[in-house]
Structure formats: structure tokens, C-alpha cells
Amino acid sequence: MERPIRVLVAKPGLDGHDRGAKVLARALRDAGMEVIYTGLRQTPEQIVEAALQEDVDVIGLSCLSGAHNHLFPRVTQLLKEKQAEDILVLGGGIIPEEDIPGLLAAGISAVFTPGTPTSAVIDYIKEHVKR
């Protein structure tokens, strides 16, 4: 049996708009993945610790409030400190084009902006999961 890919879907920061995160969670489930949903208002510390406890392959971060430049790199930095860079980190939400290079440089593997079909995220995960 092929093992299901495990994905942690989290909303860092205070933003309560979870439509995108929830639609994606369902799409990932329907693509055969196990999605650990951690809900709203998560700190980067909570997200990383949960990801380690759950032994996930992927962390999906969604943020629509504009706090992504602060929150996303903090997640990758903590992963590095815990020597868990093998976890793929994806970002989504209202993220201006000009912020994307900085996020990629900080270790976010890919950034998905509004209008991205869920199938693109699924394909990306399947191709890039690191183990």
C-alpha cells in the first residue's frame, strides 16, 4: 500500500479567513492525503511543533492579512533549528508578487496566490515531497 502524504494546514497569525485553507484541505483529502488541520490563530512555534509531532511531509500556510513576510520565514527558521528542513513548506493567500522572491529565499518552497487551482497545489506536493 502506498502511504498517504501527510499535510499540516495552518492559519498563522490572527487572520480568520479560512475559506481557502478549508477548500484546500478538502481537495487534498480528496486527492488521498491525510490533512491535519490546526485551525486559526496559530503561532509559528505551534505550527512547527505540531508538524513534528504529526510527522508531516508538508506544511501549508495560509495568510490573507499581509503578515506573511513576518510569519512564513519564522516557520522555516524554526524548522531549520529543529533540523527538519525535509518538511516542504508552502504558502498561500494574498501575497504580492514582489514579496515572493523573499519568501522563496527564506525557504518557502512555493507560493500560491489567488486563482491557483487546487490541482496545481496537489501536483506540486506530489512532485516535491522530500521523502
Add this chain to the structure above:
Amino acid sequence: MITEKEPMKPTDWAERVASGDRRALARVISFLENDDRQGVEVLKELYSRTGRAHVIGITGPPGAGKSSLLDKIIGELRSQGKTVGVVAVDPTSPFSGGAILGDRVRMQGWTGDAGVYIRSMGTRGSLGGLARATYGTIQLLDAAGFDYVLVETVGVGQSEVDIVRVADTVVVVTVPGLGDDIQINKAGITEIGDVFAVNKADLPGSERVATELELMLDLGNHQIWRPPVVLTVAATGQGVSELVRAAQDHYTTLQKEGKLAERRLAREKEALLLRLVERVRREILSIWAQKELSELWAALSARRLDPYTLEENVYKAWKGAKDE
């Protein structure tokens, strides 16, 4: 870092789990979930260290507030200075094989606490309220030194009974307003519970549910332990310390009466039997796929062959394969 470059030996994994390494623990649980043989090999190393944790199973219908209650139970145990491992099981979609595991949301406040470890688990084709890897995971958490292991089952219909197979103490959670009579009278529910929680006790009807439960329990034959009924409000934490005390009393009573070891042995035996049955099932399934059988299927379909003779044949084929 956990890499594939240098495969670790089961003894190394076991050592890391026993020393409290969270990542190693997380990875070995994944081995168990993925039917990776390494998982069982690690369990072999660790079995001698198990038996110290008090395993509490929490079951009840969907919407009873199991996760919220669990969150508060963790809090109560932490305030007693105890460490807690949690396994929360959610259903896997039979269509896609995927799952959304959402129990963690309620307990996410404990994520930064070094004395708490939470693991979400999909049932992955297992029909009961638990996953196949649940039992092994409990043993791992036990061996990793957690004082308590809490197991939350899938909240669906008939599967609550499974929890008895893994827990020292079973807490059955119910709430007023979910079609109370049916819930309580459902076969077995009063027999599997060691402690009953009537949650959302601030809602009207909770006293009545509690009374009905008491009446049902009075009919039972309880030799060393009469299950108590505790009113709780998970949202405020009301009744939670009583609930935890009841579970702890149950455990000490089992110990005192010498029933704990008995209960655990019965559990091990049943788990062993299930594993053996599963093993045999897989072997038989591999025969299923053999070409020789296709003619027999055709014969069965055309009613030239009866299924009982066929059973004999398959059994002999399997035995033959075993004896070779």
C-alpha cells in the same frame, strides 16, 4: 535530522524513543501507520518498557464534545504534574483514502508543552473506531514514558466497542439532546464504560440523561467497580477534575483487586489473535489472486461447484503453501 541516508537500526530508534526524542517517536508511529516492518521491530525492543502508563480511552457519538473534554482532561493531568500522550483517531475517506484530521484544533493549546504529545491518526481502512496502528502507538507512548495515554476514537455509530481492546479505563461521553434513549440503550454502551461523562451539562435534559444512565447501570452486574456518572461542561472545565479522579479511582481499584494485569493480558491476547488473523487473511488473499482459482470462480458462478467445497479447496491450497 532524520534522513534516509543512514538507515537506523531498531535498537537506535528504540533508544531515541525511550529517551524522549519527539521526532523519533513521530517517525516510528509513521512506520506503524505505514505497515513499515521497522515499526514492529522497534516495538519488540521497547515492549519490556511498557505497562507503566494508564491508558484512558474516550468514546462517544459525534458532537458529544470529546476533543474539548480531552483538552480539559489534559489540563487536569498536567496540573497534577503528569505527562500525557494523546492519540486522536478520525475516519479515513473510503473513496480517496485521504482524511481530514481535525481533533488537534481543540488541543492545540498544549502543542508547546513539553509534557504533552498529540498525534492525529486516520483509520486507514480499519472498520472500528481505531486505526490498526493505534495499539502499537499506545505502546510506544507508554515506552516513551508518558504517565497517561489518552485515546480518542472516531465518533461513529457502532464502533465504540473497539476502545475496550486498548484501554485500561474507558470513558463514555454522552450529551443531552442527541436522541438520548437510543444512545443509552444501544447495545453494549453501558457495558463498555468504566466512567460515564454527561457533557454539556449546562444544557437542559442533562440531569435526565444522567438519571437514565444510572438506572441502566443499576441493572448491571458490577463486582469490583460500579461505573460512576459525572456531569461535565467541557467549555468551562466544570466536572473535569471529578471525571479525572473517577478514571484514576478506576485504575487504582483495578490494581488493588489484581484485575489490571488480567485485563491487560486479555487485551494482549486479543490483539495477538487479531494480528494473527490479519496475517492469515493476507496470505489467503494472496492465494485469491492466483490464476488457478479463476476456473473455480467460474464454476461457482455457474453453480457447478458449491462454495463449501470451494472453501475446503482454498484452505488446502493455503495449508499446502504453508507446508512447503
Add this chain to the structure above:
Amino acid sequence: MAEEKDLRKAKEAWEQGTLAKVTARFPERKAEFTTLSGMPVERLYTPLDTAELDYERDLGFPGQYPYTRGVQPTMYRGRLWTMRQYAGFGTAEESNERYKYLLEQGQTGLSVAFDLPTQIGYDSDHPLAQGEVGKVGVAIDSLADMETLFAGIPLDKVSTSMTINAPAAVLLAMYIAVAEKQGVPSRKLSGTIQNDILKEYAARGTYIFPPKPSMRLITDIFAYCSQNLPEWNTISISGYHIREAGCTAVQEVAFTLANGIAYVEAAIRAGLNVDSFAPRLSFFFNAQMDLLEEVAKFRAARRLWARIMKERFGAKDPRSMMLRFHTQTAGCALTAQQPDNNIIRVTIQALAAVLGGTQSLHTNSRDEALSLPTEESVRIALRTQQIIAYESGVTNTIDPLAGSYAVESMTNRIEKEAQAYLERIDKLGGAVAAIEQGFIQREIQESAYAYQRAVESGERIVVGVNKFQVENEQPPEIHKVDPEVERRQCAKLNELRANRDNGKVSQVLAELREAAKGDDNLMPYILESVRAYATLGEICGVLREVFGEYQPAVIF
């Protein structure tokens, strides 16, 4: 009815003759046509589809029950809707400048956007506020910030809408206190606080306290305002965010009115007379892309609410039965791709709101799928409203789409389907119970997921996203929030804490704590705390201690 029979015959003849001939050679584009919400749309509507309609019973006249045609007798012939652009970012100083700019540009009301820490009752130096200060709105930590926010804006001359929910009582108290300092008595204040906690639980996520104490804060505000702020809209019962979360038009009407019913019931339970607070209830809806469906939605909501207030709650004051509403165009309809196309989208949505009889309107800026809007984008959005108001001609007559077979038929259908939802929600024990059980969230999510799948399969076209794309788009200019805002805001906060009378602050907060444990109206205590320059985080912190925090249900 003989006429009806004749018409039915004539229609059949048309279908079998003229129509069949054409469809045999040129089939229609699709087998089934549906609205954006998935409601079936007929090829043709005729008087047969509105045969049940009784003009006086179901439509009536503007300013008269059941208000289907509008809440005022003259509608836009008397006064245009209030053009109210939601704005706020960074510090109070920057937002104050933007407000003055908007007022100079001809905007007629203010609409304050607060940042997320403010909306969730945290001060700017709270650990969870990191990275969020001043991002989606202005950061307000204390009365001092509020004084700056409205500096030079006479509060008796503008109406101000504040998008604030869980800590609404605190921000309203700050507004009252600013007015006092300007010498404006609270009776003269006009405006709106959103104050709609139920949709926060169901869709928007900026809740703090559990339902019970939240409902108490809301009814305390109702009671306080009925005595002290007669011109203030004490709540804006919001379907907007529920729709943004992905629900359908029918669900938007149903869930919003269900929440409305819950507030009315809570206020009545708290001992208020329905006509003492109901005239100050206001609503807030979304304007989506499907023009006809949206117009029908607004009309259906008006009629349904009037009937609920009259029949269910026995309201006597006609103002209690009037559904007055603000509209915002749909943020979720904006695309990050080819953002200028959004100007056209917003035009259609705004037109729907005006044809639907809105009392005030916010038009989104074209770049909001990318970031906060630039000043230029905000101006275009405001100009869109002005063009509709002054050039399009749709304001010259009242409810111009009434009598359209299609619109009347859709209006009936939306009302009926929303009514059926309300009955289901009543059976679950009302809106609060339905939210706690996750019913509403689940319904919203089902719709959101169905929509996403329809877009991904290409069944639904979004121009520039899944059809008519362009390669290598140039990213447009976007608005940036100065990253220094957070540091500056924290510095101001430290200064405030050092310079105020901290003995006084402890005293008023202690009084607030005691009051929260009892059942006094909390507004006077909050007002005292605000006047003493207790911070938002301190005030909400006291209430968190007493009330606890809401734990969301996880629904998939």
C-alpha cells in the same frame, strides 16, 4: 383563470414551433443555465411565473410594508445612498489623512477598518500581534489613538461605520469619549458598529468570547444606545462575510436573517421591548456578480425580514420592520490576474446593489486581491459609484426592475428557499445552536467547495483566471504598509502606559471585572475604563478572565 390558460397554450405553441425550429438547428450553449449560486434559471419568464404574486401583499409601495420596493418613499430621488469606502491602515495618523482625503473627494460617510490585533482585543505589543499591526486596518490601542484617528473631523457632521465585533463595546466607548472631547454630545452621534459576533463564529473568525457573554455585550449595547445614542446603528447583521466564505445567495439571506432573529430574541430575553431597539438594527450584504440574482436577493431579504418582524415578533413600529442595509462588492470575486478587469466587475456588483435599493455602498478597489488598495484605485472605486449615481439614470425611478417576470420570480424563489432554511435552523434550536453544532459552517463549506470545483472543471468561467488568460503579466503598483508602524505603535503604547494615572486605571478595571461577573450593563464601566486610558488589550483582558474564550467547532 382563462387568461393564464391561454397564455400557457401560447407558450407551448411557441416552444413547439418557433423555438423548436431554432434549437433543432442551433442548440443552446448549455443544457442547464444556473445563477452564480447554482439556482436554475429558465429560458424565459412570463406572467405564468409570477401568477402567485399579489401586488399589494407582496410588493406594495416604497416606504410601506413589506418594503419589497424599498424602505424610503422616494429612494434615490430623495437622497442618494451613502458612499462609504472602508479604509484604514497603519497608524491613526495615516488613516486620519486618508479619511480627510476621502471626505474631500466627495465621500459622505467614514468606514473604519481596524487591524487584526484591535479586532481580537490585543494591544499592539502582544506576542500574537507580531507582524499584524496596522496591516488590514488601523491599529487602535487606546483612546489616545482614537483621538488622533478623528482629529479635525467633527463627529456631529459625519456618520462613521466601524467594522468591529468582539470588542465593539470598547471601540464605541472610545468614539463616544472622543466626541465628548470635541464637545459633541452622544445623542448627536450617527454611525454603525458591526457588532455581529455570530457571523464571526460562522465565517470570519475574529471572535474572542463564547456566545453567551458575547450576546450579553451586544444586548448591553442595544440597551445603552436606545437611551444615549438614538441615532446609532447598534449592529450591522452581516451576510457579507458569510457570502465571502463561499455560500450561495439564498444561504446569505437565510443565515443573516437567522442571526438577526437570534439577536432580537436575545434582546427580548434581556427585557427590551422589540420596538425600542429593532429600528436601529441594520444589515450588511454582499453584492456578487450575478446581477439579477443579487437584485432579487436584496428584495427578498427586505420582504422576508419585514414579515418576520411583524408576524413573529409582533413589532408595531414600521421602522422595526425595515431592513436597511449597507452593501460591499464581493472581495472574493476580485481576481489577482488582470486586476483592471476588476473595475468592470465592481461596476456590475455596485449596480446590483443600487438596483436592489441599498442604503450605503462600498465599492472594492481593483487591486485588493493583491494587497491593500492604492489611493488611485480607491478613487476609481469611488468614481464607479458616482458614475452610477449621476450618469447611469438608474436612480431616477424607484426599484426599476420590479415587475420583471425574471426578477420577481427569482425574488419569490429566494424568499421561499431562505424561509425553508430558517425553519431548519429553528428546529436546531436557533442560530447560536446551529453554529455550535457546525450546521451553518458545513453548509457554507459545501457551497464553497462546489464552487471551487466548478471553476476548476471549467464549468464556471472566471475571465482571466480559467479563460482568456494572458502570459507574463506586469505586476501593478501596490500599496505597502510601512513596516515601522509596529515599532512606532508599540513605542506610543509604552509612553501611554508610563504617563497615565495607573492607579486610576487599576481601579476602573477592577470595577469592570466586578461588573462583568454580575449582570449590570457593562457600557458605563467600559466607558469609564476608556476615559482613564486603559488600553483595549487591558479591557478585553479583564473580560477574557471573566468570560473565557470561544473554542471553535471544527467542521469539514
